[in-house]
Amino acid sequence: MACSGGADSTALLLACAERWPGQVQALHVHHGLQAAADGFEAQVRATCEPLNIPLHTWRVDARHAPGQSPEDAARGARYAALTEAALMAGVRDVALAQHADDQVETLLLALSRGAGLPGLASMPQAWERGGLRWHRPLLDVPGAELRVWLEARGLRAGAGWVDDPSNADERYTRNRIRARLLPVLDVVFPQFRATFARSAAHAAQAQRLLNELAVQDAAATGVGIDPGHGPRIAELRALSRDRQANLLRHWLRQAHAMADPHGGSANASSAQLEELLDQVAACATRGHRIELKVGAGRVERRGDILAWYNHPA
Known part of the structure; x- marks a missing residue:
């Protein structure tokens, strides 16, 4: 599974290791975009070693090209690296740690950009690409619950996981949504994670129907x-x-x-x-x-x- 060293992926790594002991491998992408990157790798290694989880680290150049979004560049480099690392490790299933808050942020970003159904469907729970099966098993779990789960096992920020300092940088729209908008939604619509997820699922279902029609029209x-x-x-x-x-x-x-x-x-x-x-x-x-x-x-x-x-x- 993919592990960055943050709370979310650390929780998923530990949960997978408990569920499938001896069968889990960790994939870590070293972006090299900030001084803390070496610390992320060290944290993942410190998590994996006591559990005898093999760790595969892939170093990439995630700098963005002129006119390209830094977030898009980093995401593209990350998926390319994870694909290569997984195939080299003989892995065919890769778990990612995006959770319910990430799904809400993705949907809100799509709405802000006037996206169509593919954007409103947000992140799929499972899909296949590059010869791999990809999974997001935490899409129904709020991020705060993952930290509670870790703390119940005696893990704390700075020891059990590391917080990426870029997540607090409100120059990025996703971070502003997380810091400013989600707390308001918690007050006004306490069930927003579940209801937004249903809307995303409806959009995904409608898009699948449109895809089926498009396949028929493509053949015709x-x-x-x-x-x-x-x-x-x-x-x-x-x-x-x-x-x-x-x-x-x-x-x-x-x-x-x-x-x-x-x-x-x-x-x-x-x-x-x-x-x-x-x-x-x-x-x-x-x-x-x-x-x-x-x-x-x-x-x-x-x-x-x-x-x-x-x-x-």
């Missing part, structure tokens, strides 16, 4: 296995605009995922998708050109199909 419009081979334009135009949008989102997500095995963040924006739909609607003749920047690449007309290229023009 000839979307190919190659990420650059999109739908045939004539069949695409025969669908309603809403179904066109759903299919195009699905196709672009698949194309991006195949071009970037670690997920990426190159999905079409709402404005880009609307412009692409307008171009498709106007494409009434064989010679009509379609060309539009979408995410990290471009969508272009290639004969009678749409194609996506993973490079800027």
Whole structure:
């Protein structure tokens, strides 16, 4: 399982070790972004050694590129490192320690950005990617309960786990939500974690149905296995605009995922998708050109199909 040395992942590591003694391995990603990083690794090692839990540490360069979110860069580097470390260790199931508060923060961030159903569905409890099965078993557990659980076992901050100092940096929106908004929600809507989780589950269910429809429409419009081979334009135009949008989102997500095995963040924006739909609607003749920047690449007309290229023009 992934362990950062913080309270949440330490609690999950100990719980997994109790549930599956002798079967658990710890994966630690050393980001090197702050002076405390060596202390995080030392804390994980101090937790693992008495329990004879094998520890695999992976060092990464998580610095962000110009124009890239530091959080997105760190997350992408972390998942890439965890995937590589798990495969090298012969692991096929990876547990992550995100909990109920993290899920609420993710949903609120999605709402603040005007996200659609994939964003409102927030974090899945289980999924498969990169040849691994990923699990988030703590999504129903508030973060405070994890600390109570640790303290009941005689563990305290600074000895049993370390607090990441960046979590208190309110320059990051997620930290402001945690510090300012969640305490208010606790007062106004004491059951908000459970009710927000239900809303996220409803969004996830609706998105699964849309995905099923998109798979059917992809087959009917000839979307190919190659990420650059999109739908045939004539069949695409025969669908309603809403179904066109759903299919195009699905196709672009698949194309991006195949071009970037670690997920990426190159999905079409709402404005880009609307412009692409307008171009498709106007494409009434064989010679009509379609060309539009979408995410990290471009969508272009290639004969009678749409194609996506993973490079800027």
